[in-house]
Amino acid sequence: MNIIRKIVRHSEYTAEMVIENPSIARSARAGHFVMVRFTPDCPRIPFTIVDASPADGTFTIIIHKGARLADLIGSLHEDYRIGDVLGPLGQAFEIRNYGTVVCCGDGVGFVPIIPVIKALKQAGNRVVTILSEFTSETSCLRANVEPYSDVILHSSEEMATLELIDRVLTDEKVDLTVITGPTPMMKAIAECTRVRQIPTRCILNMVMLDGVGLCGICRVMVDGKRMLTCIDGPVFDAHHVDFDQLQNRQRHFV
Amino acid sequence: MTTIEENNLISRDSGWREELRKRFTTKERTAVPRVKMPEMDAAYRVRCDDEVNQGLSTEQAVLEARRCLDCPDPGCMKECPVSNNIPAFIKNVERRNFGEALKVLSLTTVLPAVCGRVCPQEKQCEHGCIYNKMKKPPVAIGHLERFVADYNRELDESVARQSSAQAVQAPSYFAAIKIAVVGSGPSGLAFAGDMAKRGYDVTVFEALDCFGGVLKYGIPQFCLPNHVVDAEIEKLRAIGVKFVKDTFVGKTLSYDDLQEQGFKGIYVATGAGKPRFMGIPGENLPGVMTANEYLIRVNFSQHEIYGQNVATLKQKRVAVIGAGNTAMDAVRAALRLGAEKAMIIYRRGESEIPARQEEVRHAKEEGAEFLTLHNPLEYIADENGLLKAVRLQRMELGEPDESGRCTPVPVEGDIIDVEVDLAVVCVGFLPNPPVSLPDVDLSRNGNILVDGSSMKSSSPEIYAGGDIVRGAATVILAMGDGRKAAKSMAEAFEQIIRNTRLD
Numbered sequence: 001m002n003i004i005r006k007i008v009r010h011s012e013y014t015a016e017m018v019i020e021n022p023s024i025a026r027s028a029r030a031g032h033f034v035m036v037r038f039t040p041d042c043p044r045i046p047f048t049i050v051d052a053s054p055a056d057g058t059f060t061i062i063i064h065k066g067a068r069l070a071d072l073i074g075s076l077h078e079d080y081r082i083g084d085v086l087g088p089l090g091q092a093f094e095i096r097n098y099g100t101v102v103c104c105g106d107g108v109g110f111v112p113i114i115p116v117i118k119a120l121k122q123a124g125n126r127v128v129t130i131l132s133e134f135t136s137e138t139s140c141l142r143a144n145v146e147p148y149s150d151v152i153l154h155s156s157e158e159m160a161t162l163e164l165i166d167r168v169l170t171d172e173k174v175d176l177t178v179i180t181g182p183t184p185m186m187k188a189i190a191e192c193t194r195v196r197q198i199p200t201r202c203i204l205n206m207v208m209l210d211g212v213g214l215c216g217i218c219r220v221m222v223d224g225k226r227m228l229t230c231i232d233g234p235v236f237d238a239h240h241v242d243f244d245q246l247q248n249r250q251r252h253f254v
Numbered sequence: 255m256t257t258i259e260e261n262n263l264i265s266r267d268s269g270w271r272e273e274l275r276k277r278f279t280t281k282e283r284t285a286v287p288r289v290k291m292p293e294m295d296a297a298y299r300v301r302c303d304d305e306v307n308q309g310l311s312t313e314q315a316v317l318e319a320r321r322c323l324d325c326p327d328p329g330c331m332k333e334c335p336v337s338n339n340i341p342a343f344i345k346n347v348e349r350r351n352f353g354e355a356l357k358v359l360s361l362t363t364v365l366p367a368v369c370g371r372v373c374p375q376e377k378q379c380e381h382g383c384i385y386n387k388m389k390k391p392p393v394a395i396g397h398l399e400r401f402v403a404d405y406n407r408e409l410d411e412s413v414a415r416q417s418s419a420q421a422v423q424a425p426s427y428f429a430a431i432k433i434a435v436v437g438s439g440p441s442g443l444a445f446a447g448d449m450a451k452r453g454y455d456v457t458v459f460e461a462l463d464c465f466g467g468v469l470k471y472g473i474p475q476f477c478l479p480n481h482v483v484d485a486e487i488e489k490l491r492a493i494g495v496k497f498v499k500d501t502f503v504g505k506t507l508s509y510d511d512l513q514e515q516g517f518k519g520i521y522v523a524t525g526a527g528k529p530r531f532m533g534i535p536g537e538n539l540p541g542v543m544t545a546n547e548y549l550i551r552v553n554f555s556q557h558e559i560y561g562q563n564v565a566t567l568k569q570k571r572v573a574v575i576g577a578g579n580t581a582m583d584a585v586r587a588a589l590r591l592g593a594e595k596a597m598i599i600y601r602r603g604e605s606e607i608p609a610r611q612e613e614v615r616h617a618k619e620e621g622a623e624f625l626t627l628h629n630p631l632e633y634i635a636d637e638n639g640l641l642k643a644v645r646l647q648r649m650e651l652g653e654p655d656e657s658g659r660c661t662p663v664p665v666e667g668d669i670i671d672v673e674v675d676l677a678v679v680c681v682g683f684l685p686n687p688p689v690s691l692p693d694v695d696l697s698r699n700g701n702i703l704v705d706g707s708s709m710k711s712s713s714p715e716i717y718a719g720g721d722i723v724r725g726a727a728t729v730i731l732a733m734g735d736g737r738k739a740a741k742s743m744a745e746a747f748e749q750i751i752r753n754t755r756l757d
Contacts (some may be wrong), residue, residue, distance in 0.1 A: 089502065231687060250633075
């Protein structure tokens with residue numbers, strides 16, 4: 001249980017690891033996450049379940065230096081037994097054939113959307129993927145979504161993400177937008193799709209202590225109601241999330 | 255289940271009890287002053303995490319036990335939610351049979367070391383003590399319970415577990431019946447203990463990475479040290495209870511999975527840990543924390559908040575909203591982290607404070623301020639969006655409501671702002687959402703509805719108890735539910751087995 005079966009270091013910042021845990025592998029759906037505590041001294045950190053193989057009894061997470069794990073990433077190796085893994089947590093993304101779906105994420109903040117892209121493609125959607133950053137740190141992520149994207153676009157200095165998404169929404173009929181990444185970006189995109197009346201889901205990435213609804217750190221106002229990202233989310237209707245308040249909380253917690 | 259030996263242990267008519275009663279007159283017994291729990295000095299203890307109450311010495315305990323008059327109709331027992339045989343255990347203390355005293359307690363409780371520390375005795379057993387009628391302080395039942403548990407635990411530890419065989423149970427007729435317990439808090443542990451003693455094959459599933467539930471993540475070490483909880487859990491392991499961590503039943507394993515794995519009975523004791531808010535402006539500001547966030551950080555030493563460190567609260571002002579036990583824990587934890595000013599903000603008056611008296615006294619000794627008759631209206635942010643102050647409405651007490659407590663009414667126009675750096679909201683908890691429970695009826699608040707006498711839910715295999723049924727209550731009530739559920743579930747199995755045999 002909880003043994004790292006495979007570890008791929010995409011860059012000095014990012015590592016993708018396959019972890020053995022049959023129960024989690026069997027129950028995981030796109031949108032779910034796990035709480036991981038690598039050693040008893042580590043904090044408990046939520047990670048998106050990027051992929052799962054019930055047959056092998058394994059699932060995959062991508063960890064990044066940004067999660068205060070710089071030293072740890074270096075010390076992890078294959079056959080390493082992780083102290084504690086709890087999951088799958090959260091509500092799964094509602095997967096069905098929406099038609100054309102635009103999936104947009106930023107850099108390492110892109111990770112939560114990876115399983116959603118795969119599942120949406122497998123459900124028959126036309127998937128347009130927008131990576132809002134394209135550096136060596138994150139280029140590895142492209143490989144995770146390339147097979148499941150009908151189109152991959154990436155923003156550049158010449159073309160900012162918002163402009164890019166605006167162009168896509170102008171050029172084709174889009175039925176759903178899924179966004180993740182930094183809060184200001186999600187807020188801007190949500191405004192853009194609101195005007196065009198395109199349903200939009202955001203996947204929030206929040207600090208959590210327990211992941212099972214106790215601590216309340218991940219609270220967010222959605223349509224005037226207080227929601228907990230860990231048990232009610234992490235997927236919410238982006239047109240109803242109070243991004244300003246979220247941003248204020250995150251300025252002090254991220 | 256009562257054997258002759260057991261009967262001799264607990265019966266008021268047994269020879270040793272009669273002899274003991276004759277040894278001192280009532281006058282001699284009542285002349286003994288109530289024992290004073292040795293406590294660490296307030297100025298010292300606020301700088302560390304050590305337990306405040308140091309525990310009675312053997313002589314103190316024996317002398318305190320002498321005060322008990324061994325009433326023919328003991329009022330204390332009637333007030334105990336798990337019906338501990340209080341006179342029987344106290345009289346065993348008086349005759350210095352501390353092991354036997356623990357045996358008496360073990361008939362009815364699996365967590366004496368915990369209950370001796372955190373039960374509100376003044377509202378329960380000690381409230382029923384005959385001494386109250388004599389206008390004297392009641393027998394210190396809680397302190398004695400704790401003494402018995404600690405004495406025996408320390409003895410066990412010093413014997414270094416050389417006799418690890420805690421009388422391993424004979425294979426039972428029921429050993430083939432697998433029982434699952436969801437949640438390892440006080441209710442789940444009490445249930446697990448009782449079922450294991452009856453011979454069932456019991457497995458406790460816990461979502462977090464340590465066992466004990468609220469006893470661990472909620473109650474701080476200075477009230478209830480973790481090693482005390484761990485020792486009680488070890489005792490359950492010794493009688494065959496299995497513990498599985500990192501398993502969120504309903505997520506990691508579904509209830510169907512449990513049934514597929516052959517679990518024939520399920521006890522749901524997932525507790526009430528979902529934080530409640532007052533619904534006032536500013537509650538989502540950074541700097542406003544839930545009781546759980548604060549206490550989990552304190553208890554699990556995850557002091558480092560991302561970008562904001564609470565490991566030290568030096569020169570900081572902390573407001574704790576509410577005056578229950580959780581609020582006392584939070585305010586006392588804040589003082590230990592170095593808060594310059596830590597205050598309880600409570601909308602009713604001093605005499606309505608719901609927390610245990612001892613905790614309130616400890617908090618005051620340690621320097622907590624009590625701002626009673628004040629109700630938060632709003633949290634105010636500074637120019638950076640961080641908590642700066644809490645706006646309070648002054649209240650006065652009106653007519654008593656149905657609960658007998660006076661309803662607080664706002665004093666028109668009397669509003670003050672108090673500058674604070676951290677606010678901890680301790681205004682109660684909601685039931686943890688039970689995940690994908692099959693065919694179980696819930697209340698509007700999300701509590702599991704059960705039959706009060708059997709703790710049986712609307713689904714035949716599923717029983718429930720503790721805070722998930724009651725809403726936030728006490729450790730002892732949660733334990734009481736666990737014991738009640740164990741009794742009725744065991745009876746149901748026995749019934750089934752009898753019926754099958756007749757066929």
